[in-house]
Amino acid sequence: MSGLKPVAALAGGRGSLRLRLLVGTLVWIVLAIAATGWGLGALFSRHVAQQFHVELRTHLDQLAANLVFDADGQAVLKAPLSDPRFARPYSGLYWQVDRIDGAVPEIGVLRARSLWDVALAVPADALADGEQHAHRVDGPDGAPLRMIEQVLRPAEQPQAALRLIVAADEGLIGEPVARFTRLLALGLGLLGAGLVAAALVQVRIGLRPLARLRGGLAEVHEGRRRAIEGAFPSEIQPLVDEFNAVLVRNAEIVERARTQAGNLAHALKTPLTVLANAAAQPARGQPGEPVGGGEGGALARLVAEQVGLARTQIDYHLARARAAAAAGIPGQRTPLRPALDGLLRLMAKVHAGRGLEIGPAGGADALVFRGEAQDLQEMLGNLLDNACKWAAHRVRVEARATAGGRLEVAIDDDGPGLPPAVREAVFGRGVRADENTPGSGLGLAIVRDLARLYGGDIALETSALGGLRAVLTLPAA
Template sequence: MTSLRARAVTGGILWAVAIIVLGLAGLSSYMTSQAQARFLDVLETRHSQAVVAVTNNSDTTDGLDRAIGDLVYQVPLSGQYWQVETEDGKIYASPSLVEARLPAAIGRSEVAQRREFLGPNNESLLGIGRWVRVRDGSLWHVQVAASLQSFDEEQMDLRRTLLTAFAFVAFMGVLGALAQVAVVLRPLNKLRQDVSGKWEQDGGMKVADYPVEVAPLVNDINTLMERNRDIMRRSRRQAADLAHAIKTPSAIMRNELDMLMMNGHDVHEAVDALDRLDAQLKRSFARMRADGTDSTMVVATPLDVALGRMQRAFNALAQNEGKTFTASFDPGMRVRMDQSDFEEVMGNLLDNALKWAASEVRLKADLTKDGQIMITIADDGPGIPKEEIAKATQSGQRLDTSKPGTGLGLAIAHDLVHAYGGKILLSKDEALGGLAVHLRLPVAASKRPD
């Protein structure tokens, strides 16, 4: 588990559950003991009342019912019973027992004894009984009993009430834990959002906007971001310097080969080799730029400018070759890609399309439903067979040698587009019948965030 939020919430819930379970068990045990004590107090009070009544009315047993005058003893099978047994075996019982009888006394102890037994309805009863010496000196056994069913029902009601209360407390505790985690992790969420848009923040993040516990990390991130920006700037500058340095000797060699060709020497193989060398160097420099590029860099290319320039250039090239070139795109669109890299990609792709087209090349750019920009370049040429499409973006894969070229145009375009988080897809164009190249590029923000 790597999420701090998940850890905090899970830990809080587990701790709350443990506390609630222990609290519920402890409180339930305490309430049960209190209920048992109250039950026994009531039963012992009833037994004491019965003992006093028997002692005062032993001469006239007919008055025992009135002497032990609790109304619950008058209701048949009410769960509350009394029974008096004399030494000679005579038994007097409460009307609530009807024709049933409580168990006979065990022994002749004058100390009160408690025991459980089954009552008239086979319910559990708790009874208290002891032998009492009455006025004439004889011993009478006085016994009262109460049903445990009411006690058990009371305990069940108590447990349900406690469970409901603790469930509500648990629910509120979980909500509180979630709220607390959200508040505590808010600075980290802000930090994550700021870091995810690191290239769209000039000067880094403000340390004062974060808690003191996070401030050292923010300082380190700012340092790392600035170092990465510097590394990428230097790598791109070095690639540009190296490319410029190589162009001069390459141009000299090409001029020398042209002079030899004008003097009648066969230098076609050397020219082809130099073309391939230039193309490979171009591919390498493109990769170097791509390696120094991040897909979240705050760069933007207005399509109005870049595609407008391409439209004018390739309109002229197409007319020179007796072909047509059309372009359609909505105004105001911006792609998140360096303009020089974007124009290099578009130049390679349009050059390929114009080279292979029989008579027509079309360019279209629009927004997709998922918020990206789709640029499609289609021609009416022979296209690429499905089984050869995968090779088309690989370095130096020339699928047809009947046309001049190095086979690196699509490969260079693929590397650069991928470096900016885009994709290139190849398919057959349904309208023109030739190759359709689809570029999916991220949309650039209209302005830098404050």
């Protein structure tokens, strides 16, 4: 049923709705987490850098507050700075005081113990009183430092110009940022995994009604249901209702078409029966002419022959029209075993006088034909009747399931068989393998037409019994 394909595509495979939803959700999650990580990382780095510079300015203010001149006019600290790192060599936190009021600046006239015996090389730039500049310089161990400087003119000696410097290792910025980045990556990774899991669950739950819809369509297609049953979400329920309405309308249209075809056949058969009965009456010839002889008898025979052909053609086209309508109706199911057993009993009665060994039908117990029972009986009946007409002693029937959701019925006889060159020709309408054998020549043609209407076929082969083997392939339910 072609209507199943779009619904199957909703659940998986090429053009999958589930895949689209998941890919869209995953892309959005990745972009959102990446943007969040970048934004939080940038904000934290900026915050740490600002705090770093605030701390440097605090140390610089403390250095300026503790700087005094002794009796000899030398700059000294009246108290050590509060941060103990200034007293630990190469701790990463340094201060330095330069005297710049002379022709030759005195670098490092005062410096923190943390500098040990190294003086910081600071760019020579002009600073106004109270102005602060920031630079990046190399530390005592070659590590990059960030520093701020300020020119100070003490009230005790306004002519003396001192440059106050406080510097700190850039690692004091990078280390907390790195730790925060690792924790942020871990947290966002866990968040992303949780969001992906939630998206999977959401898509699975959200698309579950479509899976139910697909299952309902499959049940209709396989004949287990006449319509899709169950309650669906409001977005899907109108589709289900419309589909069920289409099924009902199709069934009504097919039933009307079949009824009209039957009425037409009945309307045609009635005058044909009258003509056949009239043709069967003894012809009234001229005096002295034998009954049934002459032109009247020839006309009667011609009428009877043409009436028989017309009946055969009506039966053929009626069967084909009925099968064409039934093949398009979903939900048709016919168990193979009861149909075969009934036909075998019928054939045994019809050909009782010949002493044929007919059947049994092996392997048909669990097989179900996806189609109408009358069409199955039409096909199997023609093949069995044909095999019994030609069989010498035995007719064998075997059935089996094949790949691709098919069933296969093989009917063998031990008759004379057919040469391969004429096997295809006997499928033509009105063609008989032997003109002396009773029949219309439409049996195999009807079987092939009906089988192909259901997507199956029939093939003629050489039987292991020595005669003909007819292999009928049909869709299985």
